Amino acid sequence: MPAGRAEQIAAVLPKGVLFAPPAQPPAGQARVPQAEWLLTSAWPYQGRTATGSAAVHYAAGHDRLIRPMILADGFGYGPSDVPGLWHHLNTPYPPHQQRLLDQLLSQGIDVVLLGFGARHTHIQANAGVAATCIRRAISERSGNAPLIVGGLGMGGLVTRYALAEMENRREDHQTATYLSYDTPHNGAWIPLILQQLAHFAQAFSPAEPGQAALIASPAAQQLLWAWVGSARYSGPVATSSPLRTEFLEDLRRVGWFPVRPRKLGVANGAADGTGRNVPPDHLVFEWSELGGLVGATVRTQPERGLNRHVGGMRAVPMWAGKSYTSDVPPFDGVPGGTLPLYGTLADKLGAPIAGRYRSACFVPSVSAVALQYDPLDWPIDLYTDITSLSPEQSQLDDYHCDSHNSEHGQVTGVLADWILGQLGK
Numbered sequence: 001m002p003a004g005r006a007e008q009i010a011a012v013l014p015k016g017v018l019f020a021p022p023a024q025p026p027a028g029q030a031r032v033p034q035a036e037w038l039l040t041s042a043w044p045y046q047g048r049t050a051t052g053s054a055a056v057h058y059a060a061g062h063d064r065l066i067r068p069m070i071l072a073d074g075f076g077y078g079p080s081d082v083p084g085l086w087h088h089l090n091t092p093y094p095p096h097q098q099r100l101l102d103q104l105l106s107q108g109i110d111v112v113l114l115g116f117g118a119r120h121t122h123i124q125a126n127a128g129v130a131a132t133c134i135r136r137a138i139s140e141r142s143g144n145a146p147l148i149v150g151g152l153g154m155g156g157l158v159t160r161y162a163l164a165e166m167e168n169r170r171e172d173h174q175t176a177t178y179l180s181y182d183t184p185h186n187g188a189w190i191p192l193i194l195q196q197l198a199h200f201a202q203a204f205s206p207a208e209p210g211q212a213a214l215i216a217s218p219a220a221q222q223l224l225w226a227w228v229g230s231a232r233y234s235g236p237v238a239t240s241s242p243l244r245t246e247f248l249e250d251l252r253r254v255g256w257f258p259v260r261p262r263k264l265g266v267a268n269g270a271a272d273g274t275g276r277n278v279p280p281d282h283l284v285f286e287w288s289e290l291g292g293l294v295g296a297t298v299r300t301q302p303e304r305g306l307n308r309h310v311g312g313m314r315a316v317p318m319w320a321g322k323s324y325t326s327d328v329p330p331f332d333g334v335p336g337g338t339l340p341l342y343g344t345l346a347d348k349l350g351a352p353i354a355g356r357y358r359s360a361c362f363v364p365s366v367s368a369v370a371l372q373y374d375p376l377d378w379p380i381d382l383y384t385d386i387t388s389l390s391p392e393q394s395q396l397d398d399y400h401c402d403s404h405n406s407e408h409g410q411v412t413g414v415l416a417d418w419i420l421g422q423l424g425k
Contacts, residue, residue, distance in 0.1 A: 056112050072155030130151075163258035272385055281302035300360075332361060369386060
C-alpha cells in the first residue's frame, strides 16, 4: 500500500457519527422549566444502570404537578438534548402557526420531557429511567389525576416497555393514557447500503465514537428490522442481530404492551397506502475521490429477489466490493415517516443527488400504528391501505396517520389536532 494512502482516504470520508439526528437549533428563547430531575434507572440491565434527566413544565395556572404528561426522547447517539426536544415538539405548525406543547400547557396538562444519558444504549436500560420518571411524577403530583406517558419515535418503545414491565412487577404506574409519536412498534428502516458505508468509513477513521457508532449501537440493533454488522456482511438481515430477537422476547415476557392504559398512537406516514416517489433498484448517487481510487455507488433497495445489487464501495488497493441483498422489501419509498438519510450522506460526501432520493422511509406506517403481524418476518404489504382495516387489526386502541408522508417526528397540524382532541376528552 502506498505510504499515506489510508490517511488520504480518511481525509475524504465523512466525519462524525453518521445518521445521528442533528441537535435542534435554538428557535427563540427556550422556555425555562420549573424543575429539573436527575434520574437513575429503577432497575439495572446487564449489570449497568442507565441515567437520564427530565425538564418539568407546569401548565397554565399550576405551581406544581397536577396532570403530568411524560414524553420521552427518541433514537439518537449520546445524551438527549432536552431543550432541543422542547423546541422540536413546540415548533409552530401550519396553517395557524400553533405550538403543540404550548397548547397542552394551556389545556392544563403539565409537560415532563424525559431525556437519556445514552440514547443509543439498550431500550430495556432506558426503560428503567422512564420508570423512575413515572415514580417521581407520581410522588410529586398534587391530587390523583392519572398520568399520560409516551414518547417520540423510539421513546415510545422505551415507555411502552417501562409501563409493561411495571405492570409485570405488580407496580401501579397510575397511567391512564399511553401515547406514541411515530414509534416503530414493529421496527424501523435504514438502507442497508448506508449502514455498510458507515462501517466502511469507520474502518479508515477508527476514532471514538466512529461513523458507525449509532448503527452498531444496542438501540439500533433492537430497533431496525434489517441490520448489518459490517461493510462486508452478507446474509440474513431481519434476524442478524440477536439483540433484536432478545428485545422482542423481553417485550413478550412483560406482556408486549401495557394493559391498563388507553393506547394511542400517531404516524407521520400516510394511511391510504400512498408511498413516496422513490422507486426500488434505482441509482441514488455515485461518489468518487482521489482520481477514482476511493468511491461508492448507492442504489435504492430492490424489491426482494435473490442477490440484488444495492451498491458498493472501494478504496484502492485495500478495499473493493459490491453489496447484495436477498428477500428484502423495497422499504425506501413506502408510506411512513421519513428521514433525509440518502441526502445527508450525499451532502457529507459532496455527491450530487436528485431531490426525490434525498429522503427515505424510516418508520413505515404499518409499524407506527402497530398492526398485528410478526415483527421479524414482516408478512405484510408495506403499502397496506390502513383506512380499510378494522380497528382490531392494530394493537393500539386508537391511532391517526398524517395526511401525507411527513418527516419522522415532525409535528403537523393533522397529528397535533388529533392528539389535543384525544387528550382533551
